[in-house]
Amino acid sequence: xxxxxxxxxxxxxxxxxxxxxxxxxxxxxxxxxxxxxxxxxxxxxxxxxxxxxxxxxxxxxxxxxxxxxxxxxxxxxxxxxxxxxxxxxxxxxxxxxxxxxxxxxxxxxxxxxxxxxxxxxxxxxxxxxxxxxxxxxxxxxxxxxxxxxxxxxxxxxxxxxxxxxxxxxxxxxxxxxxxxxxxxxxxxxxxxxxxxxxxxxxxxxxxxxxxxxxxxxxxxxxxxxxxxxxxxxxxxxxxxxxxxxxxxxxxxxxxxxxxxxxxxxxxxxxxxxxxxxxxxxxxxxxxxxxxxxxxxxxxxxxxxxxxxxxxxxxxxxxxxxxxxxxxxxxxxxxxxxxxxxxxxxxxxxxxxxxxxxxxxxxxxxxxxxxxxxxxxxxxxxxxxxxxxxxxxxxxxxxxx
Amino acid sequence: xxxxxxxxxxxxxxxxxxxxxxxxxxxxxxxxxxxxxxxxxxxxxxxxxxxxxxxxxxxxxxxxxxxxxxxxxxxxxxxxxxxxxxxxxxxxxxxxxxxxxxxxxxxxxxxxxxxxxxxxxxxxxxxxxxxxxxxxxxxxxxxxxxxxxxxxxxxxxxxxxxxxxxxxxxxxxxxxxxxxxxxxxxxxxxxxxxxxxxxxxxxxxxxxxxxxxx
Numbered sequence: 001x002x003x004x005x006x007x008x009x010x011x012x013x014x015x016x017x018x019x020x021x022x023x024x025x026x027x028x029x030x031x032x033x034x035x036x037x038x039x040x041x042x043x044x045x046x047x048x049x050x051x052x053x054x055x056x057x058x059x060x061x062x063x064x065x066x067x068x069x070x071x072x073x074x075x076x077x078x079x080x081x082x083x084x085x086x087x088x089x090x091x092x093x094x095x096x097x098x099x100x101x102x103x104x105x106x107x108x109x110x111x112x113x114x115x116x117x118x119x120x121x122x123x124x125x126x127x128x129x130x131x132x133x134x135x136x137x138x139x140x141x142x143x144x145x146x147x148x149x150x151x152x153x154x155x156x157x158x159x160x161x162x163x164x165x166x167x168x169x170x171x172x173x174x175x176x177x178x179x180x181x182x183x184x185x186x187x188x189x190x191x192x193x194x195x196x197x198x199x200x201x202x203x204x205x206x207x208x209x210x211x212x213x214x215x216x217x218x219x220x221x222x223x224x225x226x227x228x229x230x231x232x233x234x235x236x237x238x239x240x241x242x243x244x245x246x247x248x249x250x251x252x253x254x255x256x257x258x259x260x261x262x263x264x265x266x267x268x269x270x271x272x273x274x275x276x277x278x279x280x281x282x283x284x285x286x287x288x289x290x291x292x293x294x295x296x297x298x299x300x301x302x303x304x305x306x307x308x309x310x311x312x313x314x315x316x317x318x319x320x321x322x323x324x325x326x327x328x329x330x331x332x333x334x335x336x337x338x339x340x341x342x343x344x345x346x347x348x349x350x351x352x353x354x355x356x357x358x359x360x361x362x363x364x365x366x367x368x369x370x371x372x373x374x375x376x377x378x379x380x381x382x383x384x385x386x387x388x389x390x391x392x393x394x395x396x397x398x399x400x
Numbered sequence: 401x402x403x404x405x406x407x408x409x410x411x412x413x414x415x416x417x418x419x420x421x422x423x424x425x426x427x428x429x430x431x432x433x434x435x436x437x438x439x440x441x442x443x444x445x446x447x448x449x450x451x452x453x454x455x456x457x458x459x460x461x462x463x464x465x466x467x468x469x470x471x472x473x474x475x476x477x478x479x480x481x482x483x484x485x486x487x488x489x490x491x492x493x494x495x496x497x498x499x500x501x502x503x504x505x506x507x508x509x510x511x512x513x514x515x516x517x518x519x520x521x522x523x524x525x526x527x528x529x530x531x532x533x534x535x536x537x538x539x540x541x542x543x544x545x546x547x548x549x550x551x552x553x554x555x556x557x558x559x560x561x562x563x564x565x566x567x568x569x570x571x572x573x574x575x576x577x578x579x580x581x582x583x584x585x586x587x588x589x590x591x592x593x594x595x596x597x598x599x600x601x602x603x604x605x606x607x608x609x610x611x612x613x614x
Contacts, residue, residue, distance in 0.1 A: 039519050039522050039523055039526065040519070040522070044526075044610075059508075059512070060511075060512040060515060060516065061512070061516070063508055063509045063512040063513075064509065064512035064513040064515070064516045065513075066513075066516045066543075069516070069519065089505055092501070092504075092505065092508075093501040093502065093505060096497060096498055096501050096504060099497065099501065099504040099505065099508060100494065100497065100504070102508055103467065103504065103507055103508060103511065104468060106508065106511035106512065106515060107464070107465065107467055107468045107511060108468065109515055110465070110511060110514055110515050110518060111465060111468070111471075113515065113518040113519055113522060114465075114474070114518060116522055117518060117521060117522050117525065120522065120525040120526065120568070121525065121568050129426045129428070129472035132425070132426040132472075133424075133425075133426035133427060133472070136424060136425055136426055136445060136476075139445055139448065143450075147419070147420065147421055148421055148424065148476075148478075151421045151424055152424045152426075152427070155424065155427040155428075159427070159428055267449065267451070267561065267571070269449055269450060269451065269452075270447075270449040273449060273450070298591050299559045299560075299561070299591040299592055301559050301561050301562055302452055302455060303439075303441070303452075303455050303480065304441060304443075304452040304455070305452075
């Protein structure tokens, strides 16, 4: 079809480094030399390579649609076949062994370049994967991420059964299985565990009739509360949950002002994990300072950072609750619900809001929130927790 | 990218729940994966912190270095959403592409792109002066966008963190350099984008320096 035979005199350039073209060539007769600068081994030395008759050249740049990274020049009278991408595809699909060979060559090349990149970045070649795998497991164990840690320990034992740390790995695995991981003391499992994540799927639907700044949507609002008998704190809380105040809150999070981010040498996830650590050690003040820092982040570059940003809201609310800063906790948690209506953390946020109300003796409101959480699908430990708290409050009320 | 709908592949389908781990860094790997649905996060522990390198989408391939030989994974793969993947062991690879030359072709395309991207990155990393590195990251970002007309002022969608990652530099250092360029009027710096007045300028500077160092 469109396959063309081209004849070149000696010394002709078939293509130049930097050219953009989607043609692929096969050397039919004569000689072609490819000249390329070796970036792979950091030398930048010009390397010349002979194309053998019958071989393809110009494949990678055409397939990857990037500029030629070598120059192809003829030596002696030369004939080449010029193929379009479509021709090339048709042709090699007939001859899968050629593809296999190319794949091996390509993957070897990629491996070499990857190695050099790691060297240049100082990530070194001297690493011992056995030790590194164990260290990775330890990292996730410390971070209280049992699924990650468990997987890494298991793989470690599977591949290096009789190694240095195998007994430690065994012991850690046991602790993960029995749920006795890390420092404990948290009310909830870390929010990035699968169970919590799955539970969020239908949470947003549930909330459509449950906007927390709309009092009328709250079922069973006791009449007494509308009167003058409310505590000042309760009023303040309602203020916080009202539309206008929350909008003010949101104003703090405008993302498009062209200011430079304040010099934050750390990345958002680093800060987040440091805060998590502080929280697990009961240093709630320090942790909340870091979470607040995250909430002031102006540029979030990817999904993870957005997720971390979102989680920081919940974690900050949780810190504030622990510190007895109830008003702040309500503000933070309700801003999470507003800003991230489909967040994984909705259910846990609602539960905490219930706990804030319980602690501030707004028992009816607490019960409203607990029953909402208890009814949310899918059921998980938050539902059970909410149900238990609800039962306790109901019992207490019964006694009175 | 690669969509393999045939029921032949049913037995290769594996499913992962959100946040579930597919493989972890340093674990020896013999399989590669093609994403059918859902997103996969590629993370690495750098300086005691989990860093996200990439979020992959349906049609993307990962773990492909295992096609050649068993090698420790260079990063961990974690499901973001409920994800359906095709999982192929290296031993099945030959048989697999024998029956699906189309896929082999797609893999060739993927490898070609990865090789170029890695080489391009290496070219940045091998520059000695930090300013040149930052400039060359901007050059690379401009090259990547086929809609950009290099003759005029251009807009690059990126932030300082991304530039720092590409350049293999500290964010604070990159920020200093970009702020300096900003003051010189060469660029205008925003949170989510960088306006470059004359990218040709940067290309010229980097190219001349690259040539002279050879």
